Each structure stands twice: as C-alpha cells, then as structure tokens.
Amino acid sequence: MIPSSLTRIARAIDAELTGPGADDVVVDGPVVIDSRLAEAGSLYVARIGEHADGHLFAPAAVAAGAVAVLGLRPIDGVPTLVVADVQDAFARLARFVVDQSPDLQIVGITGSSGKTSTKDLLAQVLATQGPTVAPVGSFNSEVGVPLTVCRVTAQTKYLVAEMGADGIGHIAYLTKIAPPRIGIVLNVGTAHLAGFGSVEAIASTKSELVAALPPDGLAILNADDERVRAMQAVTDARVLLVGTGRDADLRASDVTLDELGRPHFLLHGLTDDPAPVPMALSLAGAHQVGNALAVLAAARELGVETQQALTALQAAGPVSRWRMEIFDLPGNRRIVNDAYNANPDSMAAALRAVAAMAAGPDRRTIAVLGQMLELGDISYAAHEQVGRLAAQVGIDVLVAVGPGAEPIGTAAQALGVPVRFVPDVDAAHEAVSGMMEDGDVVLFKSSRDSGLRYLGDRITAEAGGVVPQ
Template sequence: MTLTEIAEVVGARIVGPDGGDARPEEGELVVDAPVVTDSREVTPGALYVARVGETTDGHRFVPAARDAGAVASLTTRPVKGAVCLVVDDVQEAFVALSRHVVDTLAAPERGSEALVVVGITGSSGKTSTKDLLAHVLRGSGETVAPVGSLNSEVGVPLTVCRVTGATRFLVVEMGARGIGHIEYLTRIAPPRIAAVLNVGTAHVGEFGSRANIARAKSEIVAALPSAADGGVAVLTADDDAVRAMSALTPAEVVLVGRAADADLRAIDVRLDDAARPSFTVVAGTEQVPVVLPLHGVHHVANALTVLAVARACGVDLAEAAARLRDAVPESRWRMEVSTTPGGVTVVNDAYNANPDSAAAALEALVAMSAGRRTWAVLGAMLELGDESDAEHARTGALARDLGVHRVVAVGETARPVADGAAGGGTETTWVPDVDAAEELIRRDTRPGDVVLLKSSRDAGLRFLGDRVTGRTDTAPTEAPSC
C-alpha cells in the first residue's frame, strides 16, 4: 500500500521529514514489508508503529526505524527527519489498518482466493494448537500465524499485517484478560472459523470466576458468521463450559473430543515411551490413524481441534492427519524436550502455567519417564486470586500422587507446592529463587533423570531451562493472556 492509501484508511496526515506536509512523491512511497512495533525488527519497506507503552515512548525510536529502512512511522506527532503518518490514536489507527487488510483480502468477490480467517482461544493450549494448525494448513496454501504468543490487541494486528495477496489462511490466536477483550480482537480480524479449546482457571484472579472466563471465551464464537454464510465453531465436547457455547453462536457447530457424540472423536489413545500420543480419529464412517510427534496426552485434544478446523478449510481428513506426523514445536518453552551434556532430560514447559496445564505437564512427565527418576521443578502460577495457595498445594499433591520422585518449589508464591507434595515417597524442597534451583539441579541430578520445569512466564523458569541446557535462542513474547 502507498502512504496515501494507508493515510486514507487510518485518517492520517502525512508529514515530511521537515515537519510540514509531505511532498506528493512521499505519499506514493510503498509499504511492502511487515508492520512492526519494535524498531529493531524493521526491514526495508516496513511501517513502524510508534506505540507509547508503560515504560517507553516508541516515538524515541522513529529515527532508528528510519535508518533501518522504514518507509514511514505511524505516530501521534511529527518526528523531525522522518516521514510520519500522524494520527490522534496510534492503536486505533493500527486496528483500522489491520481491519482494512482483512476486509480487502477476505472479500467474497475474491472467490477461491479469499483469505480464510481462523480464530483460536482457550485457557491453555492456544499456542501449541495454533502451531499445529499452521503446519497442517501450509500444505494447502500460504499461511500466516502468530510468532510465539502474539495474541493481544498488539499481537493480533501485527499478525494480520504480515499477510499478502497470496495468503490463503490467517490463523489468529486470541487471548483475554477480561470480558470484552476477545470481542475487540474479533473486530480486528473477524474469523470465519473459530475454535475454543477449554475453559480453565488461568487468570481467575482477574476474571473473578470460571463462569466469567467462559463468557469471555464465548465472544469468539458469538462473532462468527452464520452457518449459511460459512461460519464454523469447533468446540471441545469434553468441556461442559465449552460445549455450552453451542447455543451462543450462529455458526455450524463441530464437536471434538472423546465424548460419544463428538463429530470428530478420538479412540484407542496410546502413549509411546516418550509420552508421544497416537489415536484413531472417527468422523462418521471414516476412521483415520493419527500419530503425533509432541509430548503429552493433552495434545490429543489439540490435534482433534486442528483436524476439525482443517476439514472446515477444505483439507481432507486423512491428508491433515498425515501432515500432523511431521509437525515440530514452533514456539519456545512449550513441552520443549532437550538433553543436557550430562544425560539429563529437561522438559521446559515454563512459558505459562495454571492448575490445568500444570496437571497435564505432570502427567506427561510421569508418562515419559519410563522408570527413570523424575523431577518437577515448579514455580509460581500467577493471577489465581484467593485460591492461589490452595491451587499450588493441590499441584504439589498431584505430583506426589503421580509418584514424582522429587518436587522443587521455586519462589515464595510457590512455597505451598512443597507443602502439598510432602508425605509419601516424594522428596520435597523449597528454594527461594531460580539461581538456587539451578544450583540444586546441577548438583543433584544424575544421568537419565527427567526434569520438568513449569511456571508462569514471569517466574523465570523458562530461562532456567535454557541455562541448564545451554540454549541461547529466544522468541517474541507478550504477557500471557487467558
């Protein structure tokens, strides 16, 4: 798009490097690289969005963006030496640009070339499911999906503005930190197909109740077009709160899960000695084997959602299942399995945590141990409100009941984990911080041990995993949302 076209969409005034109105030739400059909010990610042809955050003002970095090749910057004031699209509200202009892109590329008159927008939400598993779905859909056409967990009012427009005229599928992860957040995201990128994975207790301290979390999640299916207009809602049949959303959407409903009435149902679920699941998916009279390369039985539910969405996108069920066989983890710190030089297996699942995802990780740890010693290094699960101590204690008790050999609670918030795990044959330890946990792991683990790291992002255990395994790569992240 030219700067003149963008200005018309977002209601901007184009300002030249001297602070006055841009010359006609500056209005004809073309943005043909991704839109970014981090000046360090600018590539030639980009548009830089100068957001004002809690700790810094993006306008400070407009010169750096210009030097890196940005065609222009979206700002609320002119910045000397740079071409700027000046607006009253950068966020609303960013949203308007994103919506224009979606409306243009998803227009019905584009026929078979129209962009298909898929929205995914859930209390846990959004990012893993998004990665699996993007892998499957890439076999049928150009697919754009979020990098890492870009699922907020900033992450969604960043993802949208990566699409091109050749993009066939746009997969959008949608998170929430309150009622109305997902509805806002659906106005940025209106989905034709949407999936709700589960309703758990993540961020219950902010939402107030699981019922409020369910209400927030239901906003994604309420925003779908009708079944007659191609709308499809993929809902987990095994979660009562998700199943109930069938009554809240005008779209066609596809139930997935292990329930007998699920439209796509998993039977004969098995785990190999590395806790990698396989199963048979049943869809009417069709039965197709599915083998997953990921660790943990919880990925069965994620895979069923992927298969249902892929079918709604026109992918044959057997073909979608075949593509799942060679999927690999694309986002960091989600059941990321590595082996240290000393022969210790480290399962780094510490990007985010809530009681449900912690339980799934602990079950996977035990399933993949094959008789080896197991460690559960558990940090804080944040935003659980008044139930925080009780939920941490329950997680510790679950680790003990599953037979985990050693439980290490890291940090003051996680101290109840050690209390809950006490008793039986489980050795329990509390340490004050990540440094103490690292010292303990390096000193007391031995070859063959399997060590799970699980915590909310801000507890820092994901970086402990990197330190122990020697990994140095990182990934774009946002604060986790439900």
C-alpha cells in the same frame, strides 16, 4: 503487508499525513513496533508503552529502512501518519489489510490453555496447502493480533489468529480486527482468574469468539468441557464437537502415551468410514489430543484432503519456545522445558507427560515448579492441588522455587515426595545442578514471570544440549 500507499492508509485509519514526500510513499515491507526489526519499506508504529515512548526510536527505525511512521505526533523529516490513538489506528490498519483480502480464510483460536500449541499445529497443516500466516510465539493480544494480520500479503491463503484476553470484551475486540469464519474454543480454565473475577466471566469472554462467527461459519468446541459445550447457544454458525465423549462429532479413544510422552490414540468421525484411524503425534502430552482434533476439524472445513491433513498433523513438531520443549542430553538425561506459562490444567498435563516419559526402569523424575500467577482467591488451593498431583503421578523429587510455590512443595511433601524449597531461580540452579543424575527426566514449569524457562535453558546448555536462539 500488502503494498499500499500512505495516502490510502491515511484514509483507511483516519490519519493526517505529514512529512516530506509523504504522498508518494508506498509501504511494501513489514509493519513493526520494534525499531530494531525495521527493514526496507517498513511502516514503524510508535507505541507508548509502560517503559518507553516509541516515538523516540523512530529515527532508528527510519535508519533501518522504515519509509514512514504511525504515531501521535509528526516526526521531523519523516513521512508520518499522525493519529489521535495509536492502538485504534493500528487495529484499523490491520482490518484494512483484511478487507483487501476477500478470499483470506481466517481461523480464530482461544482457550485458557493450549492456544499456542494448537495455532502451531494448524499452521503447519495449512502451510502444506498454501501460504499461511500465524502468530510468532504468543502474539495474541490487542498488539499481537494486528502485528500478525499485517504480515498478510496478496498471496496469503490462510490466517490463523490466536486470541487471548485479560478481561471481558477483549476477544470481541480482536474478532473485529481479524473476523474469523472458523472459531476454535479449547477450554475454559482458571488462567487470569484474578483479572476476570470468576470462571463464568472467563467462559463468557471465550464465547465472544463463537458469537462473532458468521452464519456460514463453523464453531469447533471442546465437548469435554461443559462450559465450552454450552457455547453452542451463542452462535448461529454450525457447531462441531470434538473430544473423547461418545457424542463428539470428531472423537479420540484409547489414548496412551509412549516413552517420549507422545500421545497415541484412535480417531473416530473424520470420514464416513466407521473404522477408527490410528494416530500418533510428535508432540508430548495427552492434552495435545484435543488440540489435534480441533486442528483436523478446521483443516477438513477448509478443504484439506484427509490423508494430507493426517500426515501433516502427525509430522508437526514444536514451533514456539518453552512449550513442552524436550532436550535429550548425554547420560540419558532429558529436560522438559514447559515454563512459558502455567495454570492448573497445564501443570497437570505437564506432570502426567513427564511421568509417562520416566515409566521405564532406572529413570527418575524431578519436577522444578514455580508459581502460577493471576489465579486470585484460588491461588493457594490450586498450588496445593498441583503438589498432590505431583505425588499421585509418581514424581520422585520436587523443587519448589520461590515463596509462591511453597504450597506445591508442602502438599507434595505431606504425601511423601522429597522436596527442596529454594527461594529463587539462582538457588534452584544450584540445587538442580547438584542433584541431576544419569537417566533423570527434569521438568521446568511455571508462569512466565517466575523465570524458570531461562533456568531450563541454562541447565540444558550446561549439560551439553543445544538451546534454540
């Protein structure tokens, strides 16, 4: 965080300042919500969550080096910013940091899927040009965005803000904390459909990012998604379309996947030269092409030299865990752990990528699939469609984990795919461990709370792979 006195912070967030020596305290360390992450100079934000009252951990944060606490009540013997609403104060603190950084370039990214991968790609490209702050993992909520913003320092040149939502108005709220000049909308899908009620409501919420852009800003929209394309109507900012359609301003053609599932394609429109530019990405999955186009458009808008952007993008690798993580193991076996989250679109992308990886001889594909959560009324049909697609792309064996994944297995089995139905993650571990052979490509894919990401880690480690900590 940009070093600031508690007195100044108190004025910015409308807090009462209490505790010994509070007027002389300067916050010059990170802002944290986990007392275990506190260090010298930290400000500890005492949130009250579903399972714990953060105020109870304030002494531990102070013992670890925190110089002050932001909370609902004074903490004995500790400089405290006392507020009526911790979340509101936290958001105002983040906006205070932004307002101290008039030259900070902010890019907002949203979409039903691909936000984290795109954020990671863009951050790697921009980091070649100057200090860049981007979320850790998927910090894209009303808590994650302020946490990310508060990592900005006086030297930060770029802020990449991933913006998620569980309901209408959420993204509009986040844009007030981190007001973007560039907005990227990747897609409108069915993730969190149960909470929104309709795909139209999801589209409306994603469009809040575009509507928040200033007139001198840039909206980067996926031309291949009609709902995203329609967001041109809600902004006064310039619009740049990216995709595979002929009318996209920045376009990809001739997309293929290599034996590692990595996309190769021709890039059109990045420069005035009409000749296409051959591109090859280091990440797996054809869905990364659209992410890459959005990144290049944003980098160009921010003044990154063309060749530097291309070189950095092609070299960019996975950063956040459990997103198409690939582990090559003894016996020519490969684990693909993409089980941080799942919706119909990301399931399809992962299945196609794994099928491409096993296109050579003597390779078998095993898809270990769990439930996709929060799909509401379309859940059963969406799971059936995943099962049919697994058969269509040539998955050799499918393991359906848990009752929620049964429609996947039933639909795949009806089209001739051998399916193992298992009740839980432990049973899946036994089944997969017993069936893996040399040459297999094994995909783990489910929504986060289905737990398959940890199963993927466990089997990877047991097979001789090194799992990141």
